Amino acid sequence: MANIIEKILSRASGKKEVTPGEIIEADIDCAMVNEITGHLTIKYFHEVGAKEVWNKDRIVMVLDHTIPAASVEAAELHKIMREFAREQKIKYFYDVGRGGISHQIMIEKGHVKPGDVVVGADSHTCTYGAIGAFSTGIGSTEMAAVFMTGRLWFKVPKAIEIKVNGNFRKFVTPKDLFLKVAKILGVSGANYRGLEFKGSTIKDMSIAGRMTICNMAIEVGGKAGIVEADEKTLEYLKGRVNGPFFIAKSDQDAEYEKTLELNADDLPPLVSCPDAVDNVKPVSEVEGVELDQVFIGSCTNGRMEDLRLTAEILKGNKVSDKTRLLIIPASQDVFLDALKEGLIEIFLLSGATVANPTCGACYGGHLGVLASGEVCLSTTNRNFIGRMGSTKSKVYLASPATAAVSAIKGRITDPTSFKGD
Amino acid sequence: MKILGKVVKYGDNINTDYIIPGRYMVLTDPKELAKHAMEGIDPSFIEKSKDAIIVAGKNFGCGSSREQAPISLKYSGTKAVVAKSFARIFYRNAINIGLPVLECEDLLDMVKDGDQLMLDLRNGKIKNLTSNKSTQAQPLPEFILDLIKIGGLLNKLKRTKG
Ligand code: SF4
Numbered sequence: 001m002a003n004i005i006e007k008i009l010s011r012a013s014g015k016k017e018v019t020p021g022e023i024i025e026a027d028i029d030c031a032m033v034n035e036i037t038g039h040l041t042i043k044y045f046h047e048v049g050a051k052e053v054w055n056k057d058r059i060v061m062v063l064d065h066t067i068p069a070a071s072v073e074a075a076e077l078h079k080i081m082r083e084f085a086r087e088q089k090i091k092y093f094y095d096v097g098r099g100g101i102s103h104q105i106m107i108e109k110g111h112v113k114p115g116d117v118v119v120g121a122d123s124h125t126c127t128y129g130a131i132g133a134f135s136t137g138i139g140s141t142e143m144a145a146v147f148m149t150g151r152l153w154f155k156v157p158k159a160i161e162i163k164v165n166g167n168f169r170k171f172v173t174p175k176d177l178f179l180k181v182a183k184i185l186g187v188s189g190a191n192y193r194g195l196e197f198k199g200s201t202i203k204d205m206s207i208a209g210r211m212t213i214c215n216m217a218i219e220v221g222g223k224a225g226i227v228e229a230d231e232k233t234l235e236y237l238k239g240r241v242n243g244p245f246f247i248a249k250s251d252q253d254a255e256y257e258k259t260l261e262l263n264a265d266d267l268p269p270l271v272s273c274p275d276a277v278d279n280v281k282p283v284s285e286v287e288g289v290e291l292d293q294v295f296i297g298s299c300t301n302g303r304m305e306d307l308r309l310t311a312e313i314l315k316g317n318k319v320s321d322k323t324r325l326l327i328i329p330a331s332q333d334v335f336l337d338a339l340k341e342g343l344i345e346i347f348l349l350s351g352a353t354v355a356n357p358t359c360g361a362c363y364g365g366h367l368g369v370l371a372s373g374e375v376c377l378s379t380t381n382r383n384f385i386g387r388m389g390s391t392k393s394k395v396y397l398a399s400p401a402t403a404a405v406s407a408i409k410g411r412i413t414d415p416t417s418f419k420g421d
Numbered sequence: 422m423k424i425l426g427k428v429v430k431y432g433d434n435i436n437t438d439y440i441i442p443g444r445y446m447v448l449t450d451p452k453e454l455a456k457h458a459m460e461g462i463d464p465s466f467i468e469k470s471k472d473a474i475i476v477a478g479k480n481f482g483c484g485s486s487r488e489q490a491p492i493s494l495k496y497s498g499t500k501a502v503v504a505k506s507f508a509r510i511f512y513r514n515a516i517n518i519g520l521p522v523l524e525c526e527d528l529l530d531m532v533k534d535g536d537q538l539m540l541d542l543r544n545g546k547i548k549n550l551t552s553n554k555s556t557q558a559q560p561l562p563e564f565i566l567d568l569i570k571i572g573g574l575l576n577k578l579k580r581t582k583g
Contacts, residue, residue: 073447139514
């Protein structure tokens with residue numbers, strides 16, 4: 001009578017069973033740092049006098065927040081990461097031009113397997129639940145402990161079951177589904193909890209879509225989001241990871257703190273309004289809000305599926321004179337695939353700016369920072385005050401479909417009414 | 422383990438972008454980070470941060486895993502944070518870097534900015550020395566108290582690296 005997360009944590013801690021609330025120590029299968037958090041981990045690693053990492057093949061180091069370096073300070077962080085990777089002979093170091101956004105490459109490059117316990121010094125590490133792994137974000141100091149020992153303590157979380165059935169209407173996406181969940185649970189509604197997504201809608205959902213909903217688990221306070229690995233997962237993993245995998249499935253009588261039942265059939269496109277992710281309304285209710293910038297990208301919505309949807313809408317259309325559209329593929333691989341499929345050309349012809357894979361505008365770091373008074377519609381995951389730049393700017397969160405249609409109109413627009421040419 | 426300080430109040434959902442905005446993530450010196458503590462929501466915080474005890478509502482520290490958030494508070498002179506509840510990663514990070522955090526439901530309504538507070542980390546007792554009222558926070562688990570006592574996880578690692 002255990003759920004997926006309990007089964008994974010039992011295995012990793014060498015226990016027969018674990019119960020919510022219990023504190024366990026687990027073996028870590030893979031650990032990820034980016035340059036923002038990694039430089040602190042490296043500093044602490046040296047400070048305590050550690051000499052060698054616990055396993056040079058199980059640490060993934062990524063430069064993603066500010067690439068290429070946009071300032072001397074950013075370049076210094078990159079240098080610290082590069083030197084440590086060389087000195088410790090870290091097998092997987094993704095330098096500028098080699099990787100992209102950490103969460104995308106962790107899955108795309110096969111660093112995560114179903115059943116793994118993965119930690120990352122970044123809150124959106126919860127993304128990897130999309131392929132049936134338990135993954136969660138930790139801080140830099142704890143990561144130094146992981147670098148040294150390969151182990152970490154966890155409190156076994158209570159779980160919330162989210163059952164979704166039915167089919168999305170055209171231009172309604174997994175992003176809209178998660179915004180619905182955020183509206184119901186609120187920004188701390190799943191604090192310390194695991195979110196398990198299931199039902200026919202999730203079965204039919206691509207790995208990209210599952211990544212989007214697991215990615216945002218942290219936005220309701222979740223420790224992890226997770227989807228049971230199935231045929232779709234195995235198909236995706238072919239050529240990326242070699243088995244055997246530990247495929248955990250929740251027992252029929254697994255226990256959950258609560259269950260949400262949702263239907264995808266009548267879900268409208270949703271938008272999260274400033275300044276909180278749970279301030280969610282149907283797009284139709286906020287139609288007409290004028291936009292200075294539209295951003296399509298990030299670890300939430302910067303994958304091929306998102307870019308294809310964007311291109312389908314942008315093809316033959318022009319971005320409104322009133323706004324600017326910025327598109328950033330989540331990784332080098334996504335960029336290359338988009339190029340091969342002709343999507344990049346469609347974007348450029350529509351008047352969009354396409355930038356190299358990086359977090360960029362998502363956290364107000366570089367490439368598309370907002371000025372005071374500006375309004376942005378973004379496919380990212382956070383709309384806190386000042387998240388994308390000036391504390392006097394405003395951010396709305398929505399799907400790539402809503403973003404693309406809104407970019408053409410120059411104001412927030414419901415994509416389900418979009419007819420194209 | 423008693424802590425004395427003066428109250429600086431905030432509401433619910435004080436996220437890590439408010440505590441230390443993303444654009445400062447390129448800074449490596451904790452003292453430089455501290456100059457921008459709480460800048461995302463209250464640019465005047467640094468004028469009152471010395472010996473501050475932040476008293477806040479629900480879900481303090483939600484958002485990013487950036488340890489720079491509790492670090493900027495600690496180096497700004499903030500002594501502790503007492504909130505109705507904390508976001509998970511911030512809570513762990515604060516303990517790991519040695520910034521005391523306590524959960525207490527009713528303190529926020531019992532204090533005003535500038536009140537003198539005394540916290541007893543060992544048993545969770547909180548006394549408002551200005552109004553002479555007392556309340557009780559959730560006592561910290563033993564292993565967390567131990568971590569705070571030795572000054573955070575790093576000091577523990579130094580001792581155990583062997
Ligand atoms: S894209 Fe945004 S949310 Fe994702 S890792 Fe980068 S900064 Fe964080």
